[in-house]
Amino acid sequence: MFRKLSSSSLFRSTILPISTKPIFKSPLYPQNLRRRLLCSSLKMSDLPKSLSVSSATKPELLRSLESHLGSCFSTDPITPPPNPLIIVISGASGVGKDAVINKLRQVRESLHFVVTATSRPMRPGEIHGKDYFFVSKDEFLSMVEKDELLEHALVYGDYKGIPKKQIQEFMGKGYDIVLRVDIQGAKTLRKILGSSAVFVFIVAESEVAMVERLIDRRTESHEELLVRVATAREEIRHIKDFDYVVVNAKGKLEDSVKRVESIMDAEKSKVHQRIVRI
Numbered sequence: 413m414f415r416k417l418s419s420s421s422l423f424r425s426t427i428l429p430i431s432t433k434p435i436f437k438s439p440l441y442p443q444n445l446r447r448r449l450l451c452s453s454l455k456m457s458d459l460p461k462s463l464s465v466s467s468a469t470k471p472e473l474l475r476s477l478e479s480h481l482g483s484c485f486s487t488d489p490i491t492p493p494p495n496p497l498i499i500v501i502s503g504a505s506g507v508g509k510d511a512v513i514n515k516l517r518q519v520r521e522s523l524h525f526v527v528t529a530t531s532r533p534m535r536p537g538e539i540h541g542k543d544y545f546f547v548s549k550d551e552f553l554s555m556v557e558k559d560e561l562l563e564h565a566l567v568y569g570d571y572k573g574i575p576k577k578q579i580q581e582f583m584g585k586g587y588d589i590v591l592r593v594d595i596q597g598a599k600t601l602r603k604i605l606g607s608s609a610v611f612v613f614i615v616a617e618s619e620v621a622m623v624e625r626l627i628d629r630r631t632e633s634h635e636e637l638l639v640r641v642a643t644a645r646e647e648i649r650h651i652k653d654f655d656y657v658v659v660n661a662k663g664k665l666e667d668s669v670k671r672v673e674s675i676m677d678a679e680k681s682k683v684h685q686r687i688v689r690i
């Protein structure tokens with residue numbers, strides 16, 4: 413039988429008999445000391461069988477429910493925080509990969525853009541550690557030997573590679589990792605990372621839009637433009653190997669960035685999170 417208690421006497425825990433029932437046992441987080449203290453001074457017999465939800469206060473109802481259930485309600489998060497992501501951004505030349513990533517870095521916190529290591533000489537205006545990590549060929553090959561690179565390739569006579577340490581270090585701090593690679597690089601990374609990373613393919617809204625964007629950039633010669641367009645036509649076939657596609661339409665850069673952010677948010681809401689082991 414329950415002793416009838418007024419709402420004020422219910423909380424005068426000092427005059428209540430000490431409970432022998434382990435009502436503080438939280439099924440999720442047994443170390444919940446704060447709640448344990450709140451709960452431990454009550455026992456079932458101290459509470460009315462049921463409280464009127466219309467007249468009882470919220471704390472009274474909470475404590476009554478805890479007591480009847482025989483466990484405290486935990487204040488700890490019900491699910492662990494989402495895992496940091498590795499997001500691989502790829503797409504044909506001139507579709508706006510850099511533009512999307514640069515904007516993403518401005519609007520999204522806890523994001524680390526991986527700086528690639530290269531054996532090519534530094535060009536005027538480039539900054540070591542920002543644009544690339546510039547290392548000698550020997551240093552690069554030693555990094556390969558020590559298995560310090562996630563992926564590497566020889567591009568036009570120079571080595572380029574993704575340092576693992578940078579990824580491990582920043583993921584350890586909870587940062588999401590952004591990798592920008594060409595389609596060949598994405599293919600290699602897929603083999604290495606499998607489904608532990610998110611692969612996003614950026615496309616222009618049409619072929620002509622992509623070519624116009626390349627022309628507007630004025631960084632390629634006529635011959636280089638021909639090569640880039642031919643390559644892009646071939647590369648589009650690899651879209652099927654990606655998880656998501658984002659159309660970066662002319663004048664809609666911000667929408668594209670929002671779309672990439674939505675992808676990241678959706679990934680973070682997944683019940684079965686991707687687990688990265690590198």
Ligand SMILES: Nc1ncnc2c1ncn2[C@@H]1O[C@H](COP(=O)(O)OP(=O)(O)OP(=O)(O)O)[C@@H](O)[C@H]1O
Pocket residue numbers: 503504505506507508509510511512625626628629660661662663664665
């Ligand atoms: N949504 C957009 N609307 C208009 N212009 C854009 C848009 N996105 C990118 N651009 C412009 O298109 C050009 C190519 O973009 P960007 O250099 O980011 O492409 P990329 O995919 O990184 O190219 P590459 O692989 O050749 O380095 C740049 O001048 C950029 O400012």
